[in-house]
Amino acid sequence: MPAYDNEGATISMEDVREQKPSAIDDELAMRRNRMLKPQKSTLSSRKKQAICVRRAHKKYGPAKNPNVILDGLNMTVAKGAIYGLLGASGCGKTTLLSCIVGRRRLNSGEIWVLGGRPGSPGSGVPGPRIGYMPQEIALFGEFSIRETMIYFGWISGMTTKEVEERIDFLVDLLQLPNPSRQVKNLSGGQQRRVSLSAALLHEPELLILDEPTVGLDPVLRQSIWDHLVEITKGGRTTAIITTHYIDETKQANMIGLMRGGRFLAEESPTELIRRYQAESLEDVFLKLSVLQNMGKRRRSSILADVVEKVEIPAIPDPTAIDVEDEIGEISGEFGDNVSMSSKGRSVIADLTTAVEALPPEDEAPGGYLDRMKPMSWHHMRALIWKNFWSLFRNFGLLAFIIGLPLSQMVLFCLAIGHYPVGLPIAVVNYELGPNNTNVPCDYEKNKCPQDPETWEWNLTRFSCQYLDFLSKRQSNLIYYPNEVVAMSKAERGAARAVLVFPANFSTSLQDRMKDPRHTDVYTVESSEITVHMDDTDKQVEWMLLRDIQLAFMEATEQLTYVCNLPKRMLSIPVTFHNPIYGLEVPNFTDFAGPGVILTIIFFLAVALTSGSMLAERNDGILERSLVSGITGTEILFSHVIVQMLVMIFQTAMVLIVGFVIFGLTLKGSLGWVIVLTLINGLCGMTFGFVVSCICDTERTATYLALGSFLPMMLLCGIIWPVEGMHQILQWISFVLPLTKSTESLRSMLQRGWTIDVPTVYTGFVSTTLWIVIYLTVSILLIKFKKG
Numbered sequence: 135m136p137a138y139d140n141e142g143a144t145i146s147m148e149d150v151r152e153q154k155p156s157a158i159d160d161e162l163a164m165r166r167n168r169m170l171k172p173q174k175s176t177l178s179s180r181k182k183q184a185i186c187v188r189r190a191h192k193k194y195g196p197a198k199n200p201n202v203i204l205d206g207l208n209m210t211v212a213k214g215a216i217y218g219l220l221g222a223s224g225c226g227k228t229t230l231l232s233c234i235v236g237r238r239r240l241n242s243g244e245i246w247v248l249g250g251r252p253g254s255p256g257s258g259v260p261g262p263r264i265g266y267m268p269q270e271i272a273l274f275g276e277f278s279i280r281e282t283m284i285y286f287g288w289i290s291g292m293t294t295k296e297v298e299e300r301i302d303f304l305v306d307l308l309q310l311p312n313p314s315r316q317v318k319n320l321s322g323g324q325q326r327r328v329s330l331s332a333a334l335l336h337e338p339e340l341l342i343l344d345e346p347t348v349g350l351d352p353v354l355r356q357s358i359w360d361h362l363v364e365i366t367k368g369g370r371t372t373a374i375i376t377t378h379y380i381d382e383t384k385q386a387n388m389i390g391l392m393r394g395g396r397f398l399a400e401e402s403p404t405e406l407i408r409r410y411q412a413e414s415l416e417d418v419f420l421k422l423s424v425l426q427n428m429g430k431r432r433r434s435s436i437l438a439d440v441v442e443k444v445e446i447p448a449i450p451d452p453t454a455i456d457v458e459d460e461i462g463e464i465s466g467e468f469g470d471n472v473s474m475s476s477k478g479r480s481v482i483a484d485l486t487t488a489v490e491a492l493p494p495e496d497e498a499p500g501g502y503l504d505r506m507k508p509m510s511w512h513h514m515r516a517l518i519w520k521n522f523w524s525l526f527r528n529f530g531l532l533a534f535i536i537g538l539p540l541s542q543m544v545l546f547c548l549a550i551g552h553y554p555v556g557l558p559i560a561v562v563n564y565e566l567g568p569n570n571t572n573v574p575c576d577y578e579k580n581k582c583p584q585d586p587e588t589w590e591w592n593l594t595r596f597s598c599q600y601l602d603f604l605s606k607r608q609s610n611l612i613y614y615p616n617e618v619v620a621m622s623k624a625e626r627g628a629a630r631a632v633l634v635f636p637a638n639f640s641t642s643l644q645d646r647m648k649d650p651r652h653t654d655v656y657t658v659e660s661s662e663i664t665v666h667m668d669d670t671d672k673q674v675e676w677m678l679l680r681d682i683q684l685a686f687m688e689a690t691e692q693l694t695y696v697c698n699l700p701k702r703m704l705s706i707p708v709t710f711h712n713p714i715y716g717l718e719v720p721n722f723t724d725f726a727g728p729g730v731i732l733t734i735i736f737f738l739a740v741a742l743t744s745g746s747m748l749a750e751r752n753d754g755i756l757e758r759s760l761v762s763g764i765t766g767t768e769i770l771f772s773h774v775i776v777q778m779l780v781m782i783f784q785t786a787m788v789l790i791v792g793f794v795i796f797g798l799t800l801k802g803s804l805g806w807v808i809v810l811t812l813i814n815g816l817c818g819m820t821f822g823f824v825v826s827c828i829c830d831t832e833r834t835a836t837y838l839a840l841g842s843f844l845p846m847m848l849l850c851g852i853i854w855p856v857e858g859m860h861q862i863l864q865w866i867s868f869v870l871p872l873t874k875s876t877e878s879l880r881s882m883l884q885r886g887w888t889i890d891v892p893t894v895y896t897g898f899v900s901t902t903l904w905i906v907i908y909l910t911v912s913i914l915l916i917k918f919k920k921g
């Protein structure tokens with residue numbers, strides 16, 4: 135009868151039974167006996183074990199209210215054993231495993247893995263000596279099964295050919311689907327099997343499998359166990375397995391029952407069942423849990439309970455074993471540090487006091503340079519390959535990478551900095567008489583109002599001449615009959631300004647110009663245009679003010695022109711020549727452009743880097759990569775290399791849109807502009823690393839990125855000159871990463887300054903310094919921020 139069907143591959147129960155020869159049982163029994171021999175607890179004996187944990191203490195949370203996870207735990211895993219780590223959910227199995235693989239540190243205690251201290255130089259742990267399957271799937275959804283294997287194979291130093299050979303075997307063993315299928319399209323169980331095959335791929339010395347069989351078909355679970363028995367036979371491979379299926383661990387050589395931060399027992403499954411006269415391992419766990427609860431009572435009473443309730447085989451001749459030997463490596467513990475040796479020869483109080491002081495860290499075999507070597511070629515190759523494909527296979531992300539800078543730059547160039555036109559301006563022109571809104575505001579455009587004979591002025595309807603010039607700047611002039619109506623309209627938002635021309639405006643103006651000394655107050659007042667402005671929008675107010683004044687100058691200049699008079703006669707005595715730098719008509723787009731370009735590139739890099747790093751971390755991929763020996767520095771630099779490609783592309787797009795399509799001013803060297811934009815993106819990338827190291831979730835990273843985006847926009851002189859800020863803000867602005875670079879880019883673009891000008895090179899220096907700072911901080915955080 136078919137027992138398991140996967141993608142057309144059908145195996146029968148008979149097949150499975152055939153895979154489990156009785157020789158394996160014999161081998162298991164033999165090794166159980168071998169391993170259960172008590173050994174001296176010396177430094178060298180601990181180093182000889184695959185894993186040896188002593189007095190492990192681990193807690194999370196604040197010192198005042200700690201969550202104690204490991205509470206003086208001892209554990210011994212002999213080489214070549216299959217060790218079943220059992221315990222209720224949340225008892226600390228994963229925490230213990232991550233301390234073993236060197237990803238978390240104990241608060242106190244000692245761990246030896248494959249003869250070294252995890253994480254110490256030269257121990258090889260984390261590294262390819264370990265095959266780690268974390269609880270999460272920890273795979274790249276965008277990759278196919280084959281690509282996943284190639285990635286993990288390369289990391290562990292295998293060639294592609296070796297990986298291909300192993301793929302065939304693992305597909306067969308774990309009944310994987312076609313290796314060309316993408317991981318994200320597999321079922322949860324299939325993904326777990328791919329994850330398991332990635333751990334088995336390079337045939338490591340120590341397999342650490344966190345719930346490898348959860349959700350799997352019982353037949354497949356059996357074949358996985360059979361495979362583990364097979365590979366541990368020779369003694370080269372050791373396996374630790376956590377599982378919730380307690381009974382499947384009866385095939386393990388040793389079981390550690392974990393509860394309350396300790397092991398209730400550490401024994402072979404048959405011995406546990408025999409000793410506790412239980413029907414199953416579940417029963418044993420239950421009995422031991424009850425006993426541990428009693429451990430809250432006084433130790434003496436526990437001892438009585440233990441001795442009374444649990445039949446502990448007596449030692450035939452206790453005197454035959456010396457004191458050292460009594461402290462077996464394999465120990466089960468109860469309650470308050472009450473330990474029982476594996477052979478049950480004696481009940482020993484407080485095993486932990488018997489072990490010696492912590493030995494010094496192992497020295498790395500190589501010299502200082504060897505330890506400093508930050509990157510290995512096969513790691514970098516795997517990481518760059520992985521980063522490249524995970525980026526370019528994700529179409530949503532790709533659309534974001536291309537679309538966002540493009541759309542932002544187009545929107546900026548279209549929406550920001552352009553002169554507001556068509557602003558409604560209310561006009562009350564009493565010069566046209568009481569019926570002023572129905573009378574055309576005409577004037578003789580080319581007629582000089584000065585009599586050529588007498589040189590007497592006869593200025594009429596100068597208000598119309600002025601309004602003609604004003605309408606060329608602001609075309610939306612709305613005429614009202616009187617000031618009261620115009621004001622009430624403006625108060626309700628119908629006009630941005632109200633202009634009132636007195637009845638005898640032109641003649642009063644003429645009198646005032648002709649004989650200013652004897653002009654009376656009435657004449658002065660009636661020669662002036664009264665203006666009421668809506669000041670809510672400063673930009674609009676300044677621009678209207680400018681239009682109102684310039685229109686007057688243009689009207690008077692026109693007068694001098696038609697009367698053939700010197701132009702300066704009727705203009706204000708200030709001459710504005712061509713600007714030293716910049717355009718004659720101020721352009722806010724040019725002012726804000728440099729800051730906006732840098733901000734787009736900087737914050738896109740922050741978002742992309744922190745996003746991909748956090749996704750990698752939260753999916754468990756980062757953890758898995760680190761356990762397989764990849765260093766934080768390698769991860770950072772592989773991201774730098776791939777994202778540099780992205781940034782080059784984004785920079786090219788932004789600059790083309792800004793300078794080629796929208797014609798932003800570019801007077802300096804394009805080469806230096808590109809270099810500054812790129813190193814600014816690099817700076818954003820390194821800031822993204824810091825964000826992803828500090829934050830645990832994408833949400834907090836978003837808050838942090840947003841929280842830094844707004845202050846930078848406001849304080850870095852991007853939309854407002856730094857000189858206009860409060861002195862303290864100016865100091866803050868001085869040390870922000872975008873201030874000096876914006877100033878530098880602006881100077882290159884608009885002033886055409888070269889790199890030897892201090893304002894320009896300061897931008898390069900400041901950005902480079904920030905890169906170094908962010909990179910150092912992130913490397914330190916990756917190095918030291920462990921559980």
Ligand SMILES: Nc1ncnc2c1ncn2[C@@H]1O[C@H](COP(=O)(O)OP(=O)(O)OP(=O)(O)O)[C@@H](O)[C@H]1O
Nearest residue numbers: 194195203222223224225226227228229230269921
């Ligand atoms: N980084 C952390 N910070 C704070 N508490 C943590 C952290 N990691 C784990 N814990 C807590 O430590 C306890 C043990 O967690 P752990 O994941 O080691 O348990 P487990 O035995 O592996 O559980 P399960 O079988 O459900 O996977 C849990 O209460 C968990 O909430």
